[in-house]
Amino acid sequence: xxxxxxxxxxxxxxxxxxxxxxxxxxxxxxxxxxxxxxxxxxxxxxxxxxxxxxxxxxxxxxxxxxxxxxxxxxxxxxxxxxxxxxxxxxxxxxxxxxxxxxxxxxxxxxx
Amino acid sequence: xxxxxxxxxxxxxxxxxxxxxxxxxxxxxxxxxxxxxxxxxxxxxxxxxxxxxxxxxxxxxxxxxxxxxxxxxxxxxxxxxxxxxxxxxxxxxxxxxxxxxxxxxxxxxxxx
Numbered sequence: 001x002x003x004x005x006x007x008x009x010x011x012x013x014x015x016x017x018x019x020x021x022x023x024x025x026x027x028x029x030x031x032x033x034x035x036x037x038x039x040x041x042x043x044x045x046x047x048x049x050x051x052x053x054x055x056x057x058x059x060x061x062x063x064x065x066x067x068x069x070x071x072x073x074x075x076x077x078x079x080x081x082x083x084x085x086x087x088x089x090x091x092x093x094x095x096x097x098x099x100x101x102x103x104x105x106x107x108x109x110x111x
Numbered sequence: 112x113x114x115x116x117x118x119x120x121x122x123x124x125x126x127x128x129x130x131x132x133x134x135x136x137x138x139x140x141x142x143x144x145x146x147x148x149x150x151x152x153x154x155x156x157x158x159x160x161x162x163x164x165x166x167x168x169x170x171x172x173x174x175x176x177x178x179x180x181x182x183x184x185x186x187x188x189x190x191x192x193x194x195x196x197x198x199x200x201x202x203x204x205x206x207x208x209x210x211x212x213x214x215x216x217x218x219x220x221x222x223x
Contacts, residue, residue, distance in 0.1 A: 032211070034211070043214040
């Protein structure tokens with residue numbers, strides 16, 4: 001069965017520092033992959049998605065993710081963190097008309 | 112119109128009440144979803160409607176009853192809920208031929 005693993009339930013970075021949120025999936029066939037962000041008491045907002053083609057995917061708010069089939073990874077990065085990036089981030093993979101979510105990573109930004 | 116809307120934003124109900132949650136989208140999406148999300152957890156899939164027909168029921172208790180009256184509207188009827196059903200209920204939709212889901216803002220449900 002498809003599964004998604006997010007390493008680190010909580011990541012804290014300084015404002016202006018690199019953001020790296022890790023995600024690995026388990027599947028013999030590369031699925032569609034997604035990153036969603038959730039601000040407190042709000043729904044999930046799609047940051048970016050990988051379907052086919054270019055392995056480096058650019059999303060909203062300056063985020064990007066790289067699909068690496070050999071490592072079954074889809075890590076999310078942003079070169080310079082902003083205070084407004086503080087939120088919960090979910091990595092997800094499609095599987096049989098469903099989306100399988102990782103457990104989430106809470107990103108905190110230190111002033 | 113490029114969004115999924117949900118009403119109400121907040122709902123407080125007793126265990127004997129009957130209430131409904133509403134979800135609407137006008138993007139021509141033909142798949143719609145209900146999720147339940149507890150604090151600090153990822154969303155859990157409850158139901159999937161595809162072309163107005165229920166295609167997935169994740170063994171949800173019968174006190175939750177979904178309804179899809181048309182391609183733009185999805186309801187979740189609630190009856191005799193338990194306090195542990197208190198959660199954020201999220202609706203999502205996806206365009207034909209894709210698995211990309213777009214979420215609404217959610218309804219915060221409290222069962223007393």
